[in-house]
Amino acid sequence: MTCQESEQYIQDFVDDALTGERLEVFLWHISTCKTCYNEMETSYLLKEALARLEDGTSFDLHSELKEKIQIMEQYIRWHNLAAVVRRLILTVAGLFLVWEMMYLYLYYL
Ligand SMILES: [Zn+2]
Numbered sequence: 001m002t003c004q005e006s007e008q009y010i011q012d013f014v015d016d017a018l019t020g021e022r023l024e025v026f027l028w029h030i031s032t033c034k035t036c037y038n039e040m041e042t043s044y045l046l047k048e049a050l051a052r053l054e055d056g057t058s059f060d061l062h063s064e065l066k067e068k069i070q071i072m073e074q075y076i077r078w079h080n081l082a083a084v085v086r087r088l089i090l091t092v093a094g095l096f097l098v099w100e101m102m103y104l105y106l107y108y109l
Helices: 003-014 020-032 034-055 061-108
Strands: none
Touching: 003 020, 003 034, 020 034, 020 061, 034 061
């Protein structure tokens, strides 16, 4: 992902609207690109600060942002694990199908 692409996804990330592979690539990009991280941080802080000022609660946005990123990374790990499990199940199902067809072929022909 380039910085230009990353910029397009900052608002979606801040609004929790970024998912799947795009989220994974975006998280990787901001973990390696200080410029984009800072830009994302600014958008996040601005959005959250405005919302909090309205309801008057105290906040520690830097910690909350770190927590948000950790939760998203955890989500990506589960997402990838689920993809591996799905692939494994399909492979086993495919092998059973082949075995079944061989059995039918040998038995009836
Ligand atoms: Zn960047």
